[in-house]
Amino acid sequence: MTRSRARYLSYIPLVLLSFFYLLPIYVMVLTGLKSLDEVSIKTMWDFPRQLSMANFAVAFDELRPYLWNSIKLVIPSSILSSILGSLNGYVLAKWKFKGADIVFPLILFGMFIPYQSILIPLVDFMHKINLYGGIPGLMLVHIIYGIPITTLTFRNYYASIPNELVEAAKIDGAGMFNIYRNILLPISIPSFVVVLIWQFTQAWNDFLFSVVLTSSRNWTVTVGLNNLAGGQIIAWNVQMAASFIAALPTLLVYIFLGKYFIRGMMAGSLKG
Amino acid sequence: MQNKKERLQAFFMVLPSILAVAIFIYGFIGWTVRVSFTSWKGMIPDYTWVGLQNYINLLTNDPRFQVDVRNTLLFTIPFVFGTLIIGLISALLLDQGLKGETFFRSLFLFPMAISYIVTGVAWRWLMNPATGARMSGLNLLFSKIGLDFLNSSYTATPEWGMAYIAIPAIWQLSGYCMALYLAGLRAIPDEIREAARVDGANEFQIFRTIILPLLRPVTLSALIILGHMSLKTFDLIIAIAGKSYALDMPSIYMWNTTFDGHVYGVGAAISILLLISVAILIIPYLIYSLRKEAQL
Amino acid sequence: MGHKRLMLVVALVVIATLMLSSCAKTGDKQLEVFSWWTGGGEEAGLNAMIKIWEEKYPDIEFVNAAVAGGAGSNAKAVLATRLSAGDPPDSWQGHAGQELIGTYVAAGQLEPLDDLYKENGWYDVFPATLIPLISKDGHPYSVPVNIHRANVLWYNPAVLAQYNVDPPDPTSFDSWIATMDALKAAGMEAPLSLGEAWTQKHLFETILLATVGPDTYTKLWNGEADWGSADVTKAIENFGLILTYVNPDYASLSWQDASKLVADGDAAFNVMGDWAEGYFRVDLGLELGTGFDWMPVPGTKGSYQFLSDSFVLPVGAKHRDAAIKWLTLCGSKEGQDAFNPLKGSIPARNDADVSLYSEYLQAAMADWKVDTIVGSLAHGVVANDTWSNDISTALGQYLTDKDNAALQAALVNLCKTDGPCK
Numbered sequence: 001m002t003r004s005r006a007r008y009l010s011y012i013p014l015v016l017l018s019f020f021y022l023l024p025i026y027v028m029v030l031t032g033l034k035s036l037d038e039v040s041i042k043t044m045w046d047f048p049r050q051l052s053m054a055n056f057a058v059a060f061d062e063l064r065p066y067l068w069n070s071i072k073l074v075i076p077s078s079i080l081s082s083i084l085g086s087l088n089g090y091v092l093a094k095w096k097f098k099g100a101d102i103v104f105p106l107i108l109f110g111m112f113i114p115y116q117s118i119l120i121p122l123v124d125f126m127h128k129i130n131l132y133g134g135i136p137g138l139m140l141v142h143i144i145y146g147i148p149i150t151t152l153t154f155r156n157y158y159a160s161i162p163n164e165l166v167e168a169a170k171i172d173g174a175g176m177f178n179i180y181r182n183i184l185l186p187i188s189i190p191s192f193v194v195v196l197i198w199q200f201t202q203a204w205n206d207f208l209f210s211v212v213l214t215s216s217r218n219w220t221v222t223v224g225l226n227n228l229a230g231g232q233i234i235a236w237n238v239q240m241a242a243s244f245i246a247a248l249p250t251l252l253v254y255i256f257l258g259k260y261f262i263r264g265m266m267a268g269s270l271k272g
Numbered sequence: 273m274q275n276k277k278e279r280l281q282a283f284f285m286v287l288p289s290i291l292a293v294a295i296f297i298y299g300f301i302g303w304t305v306r307v308s309f310t311s312w313k314g315m316i317p318d319y320t321w322v323g324l325q326n327y328i329n330l331l332t333n334d335p336r337f338q339v340d341v342r343n344t345l346l347f348t349i350p351f352v353f354g355t356l357i358i359g360l361i362s363a364l365l366l367d368q369g370l371k372g373e374t375f376f377r378s379l380f381l382f383p384m385a386i387s388y389i390v391t392g393v394a395w396r397w398l399m400n401p402a403t404g405a406r407m408s409g410l411n412l413l414f415s416k417i418g419l420d421f422l423n424s425s426y427t428a429t430p431e432w433g434m435a436y437i438a439i440p441a442i443w444q445l446s447g448y449c450m451a452l453y454l455a456g457l458r459a460i461p462d463e464i465r466e467a468a469r470v471d472g473a474n475e476f477q478i479f480r481t482i483i484l485p486l487l488r489p490v491t492l493s494a495l496i497i498l499g500h501m502s503l504k505t506f507d508l509i510i511a512i513a514g515k516s517y518a519l520d521m522p523s524i525y526m527w528n529t530t531f532d533g534h535v536y537g538v539g540a541a542i543s544i545l546l547l548i549s550v551a552i553l554i555i556p557y558l559i560y561s562l563r564k565e566a567q568l
Numbered sequence: 569m570g571h572k573r574l575m576l577v578v579a580l581v582v583i584a585t586l587m588l589s590s591c592a593k594t595g596d597k598q599l600e601v602f603s604w605w606t607g608g609g610e611e612a613g614l615n616a617m618i619k620i621w622e623e624k625y626p627d628i629e630f631v632n633a634a635v636a637g638g639a640g641s642n643a644k645a646v647l648a649t650r651l652s653a654g655d656p657p658d659s660w661q662g663h664a665g666q667e668l669i670g671t672y673v674a675a676g677q678l679e680p681l682d683d684l685y686k687e688n689g690w691y692d693v694f695p696a697t698l699i700p701l702i703s704k705d706g707h708p709y710s711v712p713v714n715i716h717r718a719n720v721l722w723y724n725p726a727v728l729a730q731y732n733v734d735p736p737d738p739t740s741f742d743s744w745i746a747t748m749d750a751l752k753a754a755g756m757e758a759p760l761s762l763g764e765a766w767t768q769k770h771l772f773e774t775i776l777l778a779t780v781g782p783d784t785y786t787k788l789w790n791g792e793a794d795w796g797s798a799d800v801t802k803a804i805e806n807f808g809l810i811l812t813y814v815n816p817d818y819a820s821l822s823w824q825d826a827s828k829l830v831a832d833g834d835a836a837f838n839v840m841g842d843w844a845e846g847y848f849r850v851d852l853g854l855e856l857g858t859g860f861d862w863m864p865v866p867g868t869k870g871s872y873q874f875l876s877d878s879f880v881l882p883v884g885a886k887h888r889d890a891a892i893k894w895l896t897l898c899g900s901k902e903g904q905d906a907f908n909p910l911k912g913s914i915p916a917r918n919d920a921d922v923s924l925y926s927e928y929l930q931a932a933m934a935d936w937k938v939d940t941i942v943g944s945l946a947h948g949v950v951a952n953d954t955w956s957n958d959i960s961t962a963l964g965q966y967l968t969d970k971d972n973a974a975l976q977a978a979l980v981n982l983c984k985t986d987g988p989c990k
Contacts, residue, residue, distance in 0.1 A: 010365045014376050017362060020443065021379055024394040031394075036851070041397050041408045041825065042832075045416070088286050095282035103290060105558045110297040112550045114504045116527050117543030118300035120536075123649035125295070132655070144292045151289070159565070176278045205387035207507070211642055212649050215600075216633040222389050227606035227636045229393070234607065234824060236393070243390040250385035258378035265455045313954060315651060315675030336961055339968075401817040404757070406834055428817050514764045516819045517964020531645040533957035534671065 025244070032056060032241030039236045059228070059242035065217075066224030067245075069135065070204060073220055077139040077146075078199035082192050084143060085150020089191075090180050092151065093158035094166050104155070111148035119212055126213060133215040141213060142203045150195045157191040158184060194264035197257055201250050221246045301547065308540035315534060326541035337542075340522045343434040347521070348502040351438035355498055356491065358442060359449025364479075366450070367457045377454070380447035388440070392511020395440045399512070401425040427512065427519055434519055441508060445501070449494050456490035457483070496557045500550050522546050598629040599890035601879070603661035604643040606636045609846050613911035617903055621894070628890050633657055644953075651677060656882035658891040663948025664702045664712045664876035666789075670952025672880070673709050679881045680707035684892065690899055693917045697941040701949060702878065710878035711899045714913035717842045717932055718944040719774045719865040719873040722827065725858060727836045731756065741778045741806065741867030744837075748813045751836055760810065761835035762818040763826035766946055769963055771839050772807055773945040778867030779803035782940045785871075789943070789950035791988030795980040804972045811967070828852075831860060839865055841875070841947070845928045846912035856927055864935075872939035875947035876916060955986035 031039060032055050034048040091097075092104050122141070123132065131137030161184065169179045207222040214220070219227075225246045229239050254261070308326055312318040330337045362380055366373050388395075400409035401424075407415065414422045427433040460483060468478045506523040513519035515528060522542055530539030599621075605614045614634070621630050635643045650656060656677070662668045672678050685691055685708050691699065694712065702710050721736075721744075728735055728747075731754045736744040751759040762771060777785045780799040787793035788800070815835065818826070827844050829835040831852050838844070848860040856862075864871070879898045885891045897903040904915035909924045914933045922930055943949025945956060962978035965971075983989035 007368055007370060010368060010370060013361065014365055014370075017358070018376065018379055021383055021447070023398065024391045024440075024443070027394040027397060028391070037853070040828065040832075041400055041402075042406060044397055044408055045413060084289065088289050091282045091286045095279060097279050097283040101562070103286070105562060106298075107289070107293050108558060109551070109554065110293050112500050112504075112554050113297060113301065114506070114523055114526075114543065114546055114550070116506060116523060117304055117540070117546065118296075119645065119649055120530075120652050121300040121303040122296070124653045125300075127653040127655055132653070141296075144296045147289050147293055176281055201385050205385075205389070207387070207389050211635060212646055216631060216635075222387065223635070226389060226642065227634065229607070229636060234822075239393065243393070247386045247390045251382055254382040254385040255378050258381045259374050261381065262377060262451045262454060265451055315648075315672060315677060317652070335965060339965075396820060400820060402815070406829075425817075426820075428819060513819070515960070515964075516765055517961065518819065518968050520964070527645070528957065528961075531648050532960075533954045534648070535954055 025247075028240045028244050031237055032059075032244055034237050036235055036237055055237045055241035056245065059238050059245055062228060062238075063221055063224050063242055063245055066219055066221040069214075069218055070221040070249075073135050073139055073142070073210075074200055074203045077142045077203050078196050080139070081143045081146040081150050081199045082195040084147065085195055086154045086185070086188060086192070087180070088147065088151040089154025089156075089158050090184060092155045093161075094163070094179075094184075095176060104151075107151055108148050110145070111152070115145070115208055119208070123212055132213060133218065135214065135218050138209060138213050138218070138220075141209050142199070142206070145209075146199050146202065149198060153195050153198075154188070154191050157188065161187070190260070190264035193257065193260040197253060197261050200253060204250050301544075304540045304543050307536055308544050310537045312536040312540075313534065313538075317536075322537070326538050327545070330538070330541055330545065336517070336520060336525060337522070339517065340520050340525055343519065343521055344503065346432065346434040347437050347441075347505065348499065350435050351441045351502050352495065352498045354438055354442040355446045355449050356494060358446040359494070360453050360487075362446070362450040363453030363457055366454060377451070380450050382447065383444045384448045386444075388444075388507040388511040391440070392508070395443075396512050399426040399436060399439065401428040427516075437505075437509065437512060437519065440512065441502070441505070444508075445498060449498070452490050452494050453487060456487045460486050492557070493561075496554060499553050503546060503550050503553070597627055597887075597890075598631055599659070599887055599894055600631040600633050600657045601659050601661075601894060602633045602635075602643075602647060602657035604634060604636060605661070606634045609843070609850075609911045613907040616906040616910055617897065620903060620906055621897060624897070625890075625893060628887075628893075651882075654884065656884060658885045658887045659879045659881060659894050661877055661879055662710065664698075664710050664878040665943050665949030666952045667948030667956070668710050668878070668880060669702070669704045670955070672882075673704050674952070677883055678709050679883055680709055681711065681881060681895070682707055684711070684895060684899075688896060688899055693901075693919055695916075695918060695936070695941070698874075698876070698916065701941075701943055702876075710880045711895045712876040712878040712916035713898050713904055714877050714908050714911055715916050715936060716875050716877075716913045716947070717872055717935075718770060718875055718947060719777060719868045719871065720840065720842050720844070720862050721865045722830055722838045722840060722844055722848070722860055722862050723836055724830050724833055725861050727756075727830075727833045730833075731836075735861070735863065736866045738863040738866050738869040741775075744866035745809065748837070752813070756836065758813060758815040759836045760813040760815075761821075761826040761829035761838045762811075762814040763821040763823045764819060765960060765964060767823050767826060767840070768818070768967065769946040769960055770841070770944075771810065772963055774839055774865040774868060774873065775807045775810055776800075776803045776945075777871060777873055777942060778865055779806050782868075782871040782942045785942050786950075788983075789945075789987070791983065791990070795983050795989070796976065800976060800979065801972070804966075804975055807966075808970055808972060811970075841944075842928070842932060843912055845926070849926065849928075850912075862928065870939055871942050872936055873942050873944050874936075875944040875949055877913075951987065955982060958982045958986055 027044060030048070031044065033051050035052065038048060092100055126132040126137050126141070131140060165183060166179055169183055174182070205222060206220070207226060210220040211223050211226075225242055228242050306319070309321055309323060310318060311320045311322045311325075366376060398409045400411070402408060403411070411423045414420060424436070426436040429436065464482060465478055468482055473481070504523060505521060506527070509519060509521050509524055515524065523546065526539050526542035526546065529535045529542060603614065605611050611634070614632070618630050618632065635646050647660060662672070668678065698712065699708060702708055702712060723735060725735070731751050733747055733750045736747045748759040762768060779802050780788070784793050784799055788795060815821075815829065823840055823844070824847060827838050827840060827847055830838045831848060831854060845862070848854045849856065852859070854860050879895055881888070881891050881895060901917060901919060904917050905921050905924055908915045908920070912929070914920070914925065914929050914936060918937065920933070922933060925933065945951055945959065948956065951959065959979070959982060962975055962982065966975040
């Protein structure tokens with residue numbers, strides 16, 4: 001029964017790896033539970049003298065408006081961006097127009113640009129089209145810079161679906177859009193999950209676009225979090241508590257939907 | 273064959289995306305290229321043409337850029353290989369259908385959900401290099417559990433400090449790599465393994481001669497994704513190293529030159545060099561994978 | 569069909585959130601003030617001024633657009649992108665001196681404030697030595713709200729007593745070195761604590777001042793003294809010498825961490841601006857004289873190396889009248905006495921209510937009146953952004969190779985490419 005003993009032994013590295021993955025979160029939560037005079041790098045592993053959720057309450061109060069902005073941004077932008085990606089992917093996989101084979105790699109390459117380098121023309125352009133300062137403008141930017149990854153994911157998924165299915169529908173007289181809606185869309189759920197999670201995380205964690213493209217009342221949670229740490233003197237306990245709160249939504253998404261994410265990847269998406 | 277009207281319709285459906293990409297990606301890159309050929313310095317736009325001067329200075333006469341190139345390599349190699357290896361090992365461990373697989377999978381995957389703006393400080397504390405009475409972070413933890421030999425001075429290590437920045441980067445992406453490999457492993461039909469077992473191959477031989485070659489496309493994609501991420505690394509360095517010269521990277525240099533120093537011409541040239549190095553990595557891969565797909 | 573209903577729900581969610589996100593209110597009567605004061609004493613100080621604003625001008629909404637600077641210097645990036653798009657905030661915070669003059673005034677982005685200075689009598693209440701430093705061609709371009717001192721040596725008296733050494737003589741750099749040698753000989757590994765990149769630059773500027781003296785120091789920055797001189801060579805040697813006394817993990821510490829080392833007795837000294845006083849006294853609850861103490865960085869006694877936060881009037885401010893009201897408040901006695909005790913700095917005006925300030929700040933106010941005023945490099949007074957940033961790079965390189973000649977050659981060259989040297 002060596003194989004079953006090997007299976008048993010597999011838990012050792014898995015548990016060690018789990019410690020590695022949890023360590024920074026543990027530090028954040030532990031520090032978040034301490035009072036300011038107990039916070040010091042030297043004593044970072046010590047348990048707090050008494051557990052107090054006060055820092056989390058303070059942090060939540062500070063972050064509340066920003067959290068709300070993030071929610072208003074992230075939900076529509078990830079949904080719109082998946083729909084757009086799905087339509088693009090459909091066309092590029094099943095309705096290749098002339099030049100589609102050039103357009104697709106050109107779109108894809110957009111995934112790889114370093115965003116810091118295009119900030120100045122971006123802000124200038126958003127001013128010109130009058131979308132600077134608000135959440136809709138930021139949403140547009142997230143959707144546009146999401147086009148490469150969302151298109152890729154859906155295109156690869158649709159490419160794996162037999163052409164016969166589409167051809168048969170065409171013979172039955174179905175139009176392009178109807179084929180999408182009635183045949184491909186219903187089986188695209190795995191890819192939608194992958195793209196939604198991906199775009200949700202991207203937009204939630206984004207700092208750069210939010211800080212340069214929105215005015216102060218529309219800042220998202222990462223900007224709020226960064227501002228908390230911006231004083232000359234930083235209250236690390238509140239900062240760590242706030243970090244944990246800011247990470248919570250994405251954390252929950254991954255913990256609860258992580259298995260669909262992997263399932264979606266197995267279904268042919270994100271194969272690159 | 274598709275009729276003309278429908279094909280046109282299809283084209284119009286992607287046209288907005290094409291236009292958006294044309295402006296927001298290629299248009300802005302074009303603007304940056306243009307600025308990189310100028311001597312723009314200070315707050316007033318100055319489009320005085322200096323040709324390749326900024327590039328030549330950076331490549332031949334700028335010690336900081338040389339440090340950046342060295343640091344990029346020093347970071348990329350351990351990061352990419354560490355992530356691939358940990359990702360592969362955890363995928364292999366989980367592929368056995370163990371109890372609690374879902375739990376471990378989610379746990380390994382979650383770091384990619386969190387940005388360094390959130391975990392940066394925790395990592396800086398963990399990798400604190402102080403010794404003696406001031407010892408803390410991972411070093412203190414290791415000492416407490418009797419693993420002193422693991423102690424290190426992390427990013428403060430002379431010459432090699434940059435390599436330690438790979439630790440949090442591996443932390444963030446090895447779970448993603450695990451997911452890629454796991455997807456790849458699950459796509460391998462069991463019959464192939466069974467057939468090999470019947471032929472008397474042991475598990476290690478099966479892994480080396482059958483599974484590893486079949487995973488090669490996954491490895492390639494992961495390599496490309498991780499490689500370009502490492503070239504673009506920005507938040508992580510800012511969170512952990514601030515603006516330390518010893519831990520500088522091209523993306524930090526670009527930001528620093530553009531926004532702290534207002535030397536826009538040079539900042540743009542650094543961006544373009546960064547973009548070119550990403551392109552060198554990505555374009556052959558894009559061509560390769562699209563060709564291969566066309567052959568199928 | 570199930571997915572039809574799903575589509576409907578999705579569409580509704582999208583529409584609802586889109587509507588929510590687009591109904592932000594935008595008032596005409598408002599004032600947008602941009603700063604990097606998002607936490608600690610500076611946020612408290614700013615809030616105190618906002619409170620006065622709201623009492624005075626209840627109908628003009630104060631929009632506080634503060635972005636934390638942070639190591640990524642986000643605030644400056646936001647400002648730079650907004651200025652390049654022609655959308656300046658109504659007023660913004662900048663370090664008084666060349667950071668504003670050599671960067672934004674040089675680009676014609678700020679309005680001169682001569683009239684405001686005259687109307688409010690500021691020429692009489694701001695020190696005569698300060699006005700030239702915030703002016704170009706005789707026109708003042710910013711309203712300073714506070715003054716900080718950069719050349720302060722913080723020390724832990726208990727540690728010195730424990731090792732049985734006397735505090736150094738503030739007039740002598742060498743006595744400081746002798747003290748640290750004594751501490752090292754007695755077994756203290758790193759008597760001087762140091763932090764990340766900007767704190768290294770901060771240390772460098774104080775050593776430069778201590779070595780070359782206030783006259784030459786000022787002349788170096790306006791192009792009248794030679795960066796290739798033996799004085800500067802000596803200053804670089806001194807800086808190199810000082811670096812042999814610091815903690816090896818400096819790069820991973822913030823200034824706060826470095827100050828904490830002194831408070832905890834892990835180091836005896838730290839060179840930091842006088843915002844550290846608030847940290848020692850308020851945040852760590854230490855007593856001046858027993859828990860911590862201060863003196864000018866040895867060799868700089870009689871010089872006040874200052875930096876000042878100030879506000880400006882951009883060309884093309886959308887709410888110019890409100891911005892002028894704001895600047896008037898910033899320069900007023902009321903505004904400065906509300907802001908400074910909380911921020912932990914002294915007011916730029918010389919007629920402030922001394923009783924509002926802590927013991928240290930009162931001493932600083934006394935020094936400010938009699939000392940020779942020189943500007944800080946790390947905090948924007950003496951060099952424009954480009955020059956200052958390039959010096960950071962040169963210092964960063966020096967920390968990795970300790971090549972004195974290369975640093976001096978770089979400094980000589982940078983004064984030519986970025987500064988006033990010919």
